[in-house]
Amino acid sequence: MERTQHHTNRTDVAIIGGGPAGLQAALTLGRIHRDAVLFDDGTYRNAQAAHMHNVVAHDGTPPSEFRAVARRQLAAYDTITVRDVRVTDVLEADGGFRLVLADDSVLTAEALVLATGVRDELPAIDGLDELWGDLAAHCPFCHGHEFSGQRIAILGAEAAPHLSALLGPIASELLVMTHGENLPDPWSGPAAVRGEKVLGLDRWDGGVRVRFTEGDDEQVAAVFVAAAFHQSAPFAERLGLELNPSGCVRIDELGRSSLPGVFCAGDMAHLPAHPKPMASVTIAAAAGQLAASAALMHLMSSGD
Numbered sequence: 001m002e003r004t005q006h007h008t009n010r011t012d013v014a015i016i017g018g019g020p021a022g023l024q025a026a027l028t029l030g031r032i033h034r035d036a037v038l039f040d041d042g043t044y045r046n047a048q049a050a051h052m053h054n055v056v057a058h059d060g061t062p063p064s065e066f067r068a069v070a071r072r073q074l075a076a077y078d079t080i081t082v083r084d085v086r087v088t089d090v091l092e093a094d095g096g097f098r099l100v101l102a103d104d105s106v107l108t109a110e111a112l113v114l115a116t117g118v119r120d121e122l123p124a125i126d127g128l129d130e131l132w133g134d135l136a137a138h139c140p141f142c143h144g145h146e147f148s149g150q151r152i153a154i155l156g157a158e159a160a161p162h163l164s165a166l167l168g169p170i171a172s173e174l175l176v177m178t179h180g181e182n183l184p185d186p187w188s189g190p191a192a193v194r195g196e197k198v199l200g201l202d203r204w205d206g207g208v209r210v211r212f213t214e215g216d217d218e219q220v221a222a223v224f225v226a227a228a229f230h231q232s233a234p235f236a237e238r239l240g241l242e243l244n245p246s247g248c249v250r251i252d253e254l255g256r257s258s259l260p261g262v263f264c265a266g267d268m269a270h271l272p273a274h275p276k277p278m279a280s281v282t283i284a285a286a287a288g289q290l291a292a293s294a295a296l297m298h299l300m301s302s303g304d
């Protein structure tokens with residue numbers, strides 16, 4: 001559903017991203033009656049999850065419902081426009097920014113809030129993508145409790161110490177599947193370890209059946225794996241923003257990037273003190289509020 005109260009080709013703040021970070025940024029600017037246009041191309045990091053957890057007052061809410069409620073509430077603010085259009089390019093122009101849209105139209109903005117998120121890169125294991133967000137996950141805060149008192153597998157040696165420590169109090173038993181990698185030596189984690197490469201994962205008997213290159217199959221309730229990730233959109237690179245070693249944009253406490261007028265929020269950016277983003281709906285929304293407030297200060301300091 002597209003809502004366009006304003007059909008102008010300029011705005012105070014362009015927000016790219018309609019996940020929790022971008023939606024909150026729009027709400028904050030709407031509350032203060034500043035013009036903002038939010039762009040959303042409909043690709044959300046948690047799209048495959050039926051329910052979200054660890055979000056206060058929304059524990060168990062479907063992510064699609066969370067976004068739909070946020071959009072309905074934004075409709076009360078006349079200065080906010082939500083457009084379901086992909087942004088294809090962003091350039092610096094006339095002291096502000098010029099956005100090129102997939103429908104070939106152009107919008108100029110005084111300030112930019114990037115909230116474009118990241119894309120997960122799963123290990124190439126047959127069946128993993130289909131289970132992702134359901135019986136396979138990366139975050140024990142988001143999914144762990146649902147498998148309380150059951151046998152849980154951890155895939156990959158590097159993440160095994162961290163995930164074992166988090167999942168230990170939740171699971172009845174942990175199985176570490178190193179997928180051919182070496183565990184830290186000495187290993188003080190769970191005793192159940194399979195070193196063979198994992199061939200594939202299937203839904204089986206309400207849980208997951210794991211097939212290995214050799215040896216017997218294993219039956220577990222769920223599989224946890226640390227996924228790699230990359231920026232969803234090319235705009236950080238396009239604008240030459242300083243990055244953290246994680247590949248996410250380096251921001252300060254107010255969400256300011258290295259380029260004046262560009263503010264970032266959500267999974268695509270984090271403070272240099274953190275090794276990677278604290279990927280969470282609540283933290284993304286909080287960052288969206290900070291970035292919008294900093295964008296507002298930027299507008300006010302430039303006399304707008």
Ligand SMILES: Cc1cc2nc3c(=O)[nH]c(=O)nc-3n(C[C@H](O)[C@H](O)[C@H](O)COP(=O)(O)OP(=O)(O)OC[C@H]3O[C@@H](n4cnc5c(N)ncnc54)[C@H](O)[C@@H]3O)c2cc1C
Binds near residue numbers: 116279
């Ligand atoms: C499987 C899974 C389950 C999860 N479960 C939970 C959970 O239970 N609880 C929790 O707190 N966290 C959970 N997370 C983490 C959570 O999804 C993220 O932390 C959160 O979505 C980050 O919000 P965001 O706004 O930064 O990005 P996203 O929600 O990914 O939103 C990015 C937005 O940018 C838009 N976009 C990107 N490029 C463009 C473009 N060029 N033009 C226009 N729009 C663009 C997208 O369309 C989208 O609207 C989960 C993650 C995964 C992978």
